[in-house]
Amino acid sequence: MKKFKIFVEGKADQRFIHHYVEHLWGISLKCGRDNTPEDILSGDGWTKIKSSKKKGEDVREDMRRNADEGGVNLIIFDADTPANGGGFSARKKEIEAWKARYGLAFELFLFPNNRDDGALEDLLEKIINPQNQPVFDCWQKFEDCLPTKTACTKNPLTIPAKKSKIYAYLEVLHGDTKAEKDKAKDPNRDFKNTLHWDLDAAAVEPLKNFLRLYLS
Secondary structure (H helix, E strand, O other), X not given: OOOEEEEEOOHHHHHHHHHHHHHHHOOOOOOXXXXXXXXXXXXXXXXXXXXXXXXXXXXXXXXXXXXXXXXXXXXXXXXXXXXXXXXXXXXXXXXXXXXXXXXXXXXXXXXXXXXXXXXXXXXXXXXEOHHHHHHHHHHHHHHHHHHHOOOOOOOOOOOOOHHHHHHHHHHHHOOOOHHHXXXXXXXXXXXXXXXXXXXXXXXXXXXXXXXXXXXX
């Protein structure tokens, strides 16, 4: 296995990649805990990387240092959607242009499947334990109901973000204490919990095929 660093957008991505790689190959990657060097680095989002001079320079320096030491850089970001200024084709083109502009070396994968528009949350929705599908069925009824309500101070009402959907999915499966509710937060999620997730689902195969080129 080559030396590598994985660059992701946030803590939820770090946690998911950490658990997924551990599930597949028993490799425990470091996410910066206990002052250890990071294998998985969070850039706080593509928008911040490209717009913040300091954040962009930090990420580029990490990439260059790793490449100079003979390592491989892997970027795993969201494709996002056209409505949010992204979409698979547009986001890939944008990142590839950034790569060329600064002379960087990395391999790129875009959630959910390196083909379609979307984000990590779109992938997560497809790898839940099937027994928990009723949770999302209820959520869909909630979303369908919101546009029908007009006697509110805001009209139309905003459909919650997919991040909220995933949080709600986990929150209802945990207990009602603060400690249990904290387990639904991005950095605390247990993706190896088979009562909640199926890390062998077909939807995650594209990511598996990408990672195995460098990690297996």
